[in-house]
Amino acid sequence: MSSLPALFISHGSPDIAIADTEARRFMSAFAQTAPRPDAIVVVSAHFEAGGVAVTSDRRPVTIHDFGGFSPELYKIEYAAPGDPDLAGRIACMMHAEGLAAGVVADRGFDHGTWVPLSLMYPDADIPVVQVSVDPHAGPEHHYRIGHALAPLRSENVLVMGSGSMTHNLKEAFAALRCGKRNAETPDWVTQFVNWMDLKIKSGDLEALLDYRSRAPHAMENHPTDEHLMPLYSAIGAAGETWTPQKLHTSHDFGVLSMDAYAFS
Structure with a gap:
């Protein structure tokens, strides 16, 4: 059996689960062409913890x-x-990577996990484990999380980072209040996304790890960067070198870039 690709999904606003958007249509169609995994591991931007926490409930809420x-x-x-x-x-596996980690109970599925999975795998019949992001750690830490998870891909386990390619909520909420879900995408979003796409496709890990200093408009697109960190886990799960495939691009409220990638 060949290894599954690792995924990065921009999950966007929670109401993408019910709204008619391009990203929702992409997620809803995903499982029709993708191999069915035996389990799913989601590194979710909405599960924040120091170090690495892993959910262990049998029946998560x-x-x-x-x-x-x-x-x-x-x-x-x-x-x-x-x-x-x-x-x-x-x-x-995290301990073997030199990362402090532990399992946690009574931590259900946050919307970074259940919103995309409810569209991608609506039957909810595949076991799911969540892995946390550390809001006080940077890209290298989250890349190492993915590196630790990489062996699971050869066991038909889908490793998925769920975050957002851009995540300026102040600007997104301003568009939401004005009813502008299809607002025009500003240049500072486009320039950042294009830079990230170029570095991903060229395999420039050094630049990606230092995105906050090198990428145009990094602070505007990520006032805090927890929503970009799952991207690094997806890249890390692909191994030392990776072949990226851009699966989707669209925008929500103008400023939320809904990019999705597969890494193999």
Whole structure:
């Protein structure tokens, strides 16, 4: 069996689960052509912890960790099982990578996990384990998380980073308040995304790890950078060198770039 590619998905606004957007249509069509994994490991931007935390519940609950959206959104439950054995293995893999890690209980699926998975794998019949991001650590730490997870890909486990290629919520909420879901994308978003795409496609890991200093408009697109960190885990899971495939690009509220990549 060949190894599954690692994925980076921009999950966007929680209401992408019910809104008619290009990104929603991409996610909904994904599983029709992709191999079916035996388990899914999600490095989620909405699961923040010091070091590395790994969810170990057998039956994780669905967390509606947001406010101000349609009541319909709060009724969605993603009832996929967890996998405590896999969670324990992942913690050991992190230790082998030199990363402090542990398993945690009573931590359900945040919307960085269940929103994209409810579209990609709506039957919720594949075990899912979440891995945290550390908001006080940078790209290299999250690349090492992915590097530790890389062997799972040859076991038909999908390693997925769920974040956002751009994540300026102040600007996104301004567009939301004005009803401008299809707002024009400003140059400072386009320039950043184009730079990231160029470095990803050229395999320039050094530049990517130093994106905050080198990428144009990095601070505007990521006032805090936890939503970009899952990208580095997806890259790390692909191995020392990677072949990227851009699966999707679109924009939500003008400033949320909904890029998705596969790394093999």
